[in-house]
Amino acid sequence: MRQLRATVPDESMLERLRGVVPEVQLSVWRPDSGPGPGAAVDLAVLPYMVGPDYLAHLDGRPVRIIQSQMLGHDRVDELLPAGMTYCNAVRVHESSTAELAIALVLASQRGLSTFRDQQAERRWSRFRTPGLLGARVLVVGAGGVGQQVAARLAGFEADVQLVARTSRASTYGPVLAMGAIWDELPKSDVVILAVPLTDETRGLADARFLGAMRDGALLVNVARGPVVDTDALVREVAAGRLRAALDVVDPEPLPAEHPLWSLDSVLISPHVGGETESMTAAVDRLIVGQLRRLVAGKAPEHVVCQR
């Protein structure tokens, strides 16, 4: 059997993983720069935070399995080069993204953005905020992120409801089918978007969806920017009807002239749902697991698409 080969996108990952799975020869290769990998590659780890168009750099390269460091995989089915298998990063970002969702909810419900603005003016000015206690929270999406959001909300004495593509039971109570949002949106104080970006979820939070939300409610997006109709959201927030906290926007990066920046009741974080210090160890665990499967002659886990 020939030597198994894998590539990683940077030296620091190589340093961390070197020798951990000795049967696999590791080298650094960043598909969008420099020469090819030299020989056939069994598994190529992509850089973090690259969009689906990045897959064009793999076209014609001798790569069997592509391991992404991201959870989302919109348009991979259409852009994956022939002969390749694409795996996403499961159990790397879900907890961290859910944690950020709760951070955004709490910061918004407790006025922390305004307090930070006041801090810049050295101003001590108290006001009452909605809080999360007793609020009704709708979590849209009950996959890895949605479930971790629900797990974290459990301690907050809030009234949490999950909706997803199909209705089912879950550890966090009944999950309603997506059609139920039209009953749920008018009752919810906080709506958290935690769905993958697919043809079905693109533009999900459009003018009708946002219009069904109650006055003063908070929309939190930790999914993907295009799940929200940004123009419709800007209108609702500018009118003072809704508030928002967005880790993902459309477009990204958000251009300096975009109206979202200047809306006081929008809090923006720059797509850092998965970007915590625990990510490195989680990525390493994922890759080591995949390499060990290769050595054992097994198929990789978390296959999203195979062409």
Added chain:
Amino acid sequence: MRQLRATVPDESMLERLRGVVPEVQLSVWRPDSGPGPGAAVDLAVLPYMVGPDYLAHLDGRPVRIIQSQMLGHDRVDELLPAGMTYCNAVRVHESSTAELAIALVLASQRGLSTFRDQQAERRWSRFRTPGLLGARVLVVGAGGVGQQVAARLAGFEADVQLVARTSRASTYGPVLAMGAIWDELPKSDVVILAVPLTDETRGLADARFLGAMRDGALLVNVARGPVVDTDALVREVAAGRLRAALDVVDPEPLPAEHPLWSLDSVLISPHVGGETESMTAAVDRLIVGQLRRLVAGKAPEHVVCQR
């Protein structure tokens, strides 16, 4: 038996409570302004957010029971006028204060202050933050607030340790005695102060305590300002060694010229731990409960001090 009488500090509370306990005659009286209550008062509700010196306004007034809207009661034992009973506001602020503690922890661990600052500059700039996932969190205080903090932390995959005056078992794992902080501080990524202000806790987080915290750790104070030696904290933060998130400071309100305002890695909220929309209903529940006890000839609940 003579008519029972109670006073409330503002018209809106009177409106909400009028007729709820019909055996008690209710009127508005704010002890620091205007004439006396007119006749003997069985229970006087104080305004929210008044310090212990406020009790001087009750001196010589015909009041039997004083009902505070606050949980903290430092110096009440020394300042309460003779012949009076003082009750604090139990089960009004604990959950809300714990919620703010978690909001401050998450905002700090996920860089939300910096992202808000970047938003003011319309700047999309990503960086990695520590996160809460996998962090070690020390909760100092295991009373109402400390327990609610632990309840909320339970979902976050963090390693939570409670310390309090005396060691004991709890729903949230073993509570260590206060002496254990010298072992715990160097191991903790986040330290949350949730103790009442007493002679024992005044200055608890002094230079030695802060010096024992690990490099880069976060101190969160939702207790009372004087629990922390502010000058010592300013030194540690200015040196880049610690970060802090403070809902309470010493002095309050924080003067515009105070150095805390300008430290980037300090997040300040203006003593709003209990200040959420759910507070009104919780205060009303407390007062109605006390009035019903009076009518039934029972002693009030939550007596802190009696002279």
